[in-house]
Amino acid sequence: MKYAPIPVLQYQSILRCADFLHLLPICPECGEKAIDYLYVGDKNTGIGYLPIWCNKCKQGIQLSRVGIPEGAKKISINDADSIRKNIPNFNQVYPTD
Numbered sequence: 001m002k003y004a005p006i007p008v009l010q011y012q013s014i015l016r017c018a019d020f021l022h023l024l025p026i027c028p029e030c031g032e033k034a035i036d037y038l039y040v041g042d043k044n045t046g047i048g049y050l051p052i053w054c055n056k057c058k059q060g061i062q063l064s065r066v067g068i069p070e071g072a073k074k075i076s077i078n079d080a081d082s083i084r085k086n087i088p089n090f091n092q093v094y095p096t097d
């Protein structure tokens with residue numbers, strides 16, 4: 001079952017709540033409670049990108065050039081090994097506007 005596409009505004013809300021992503025109720029694509037995220041960025045600038053994916057259906061989004069909040073789960077953009085180990089290959093879905 002495919003849920004309706006979610007508007008970009010909702011993704012922006014997700015970003016604002018990124019510290020609480022583990023509390024997100026369900027995946028908008030499959031309805032399972034299996035959302036995960038990991039900031040990938042530069043520790044000097046505090047800027048990076050943010051993949052958000054579902055561990056169940058392996059769909060997700062990626063937000064570019066985001067500020068990394070204090071205390072958020074993050075890895076270095078230079079640590080290719082960690083990126084490969086911690087972020088699954090997921091199909092990127094594109095929000096509607």
Ligand SMILES: [Zn+2]
Nearest residue numbers: 027030054057
């Ligand atoms: Zn899902």
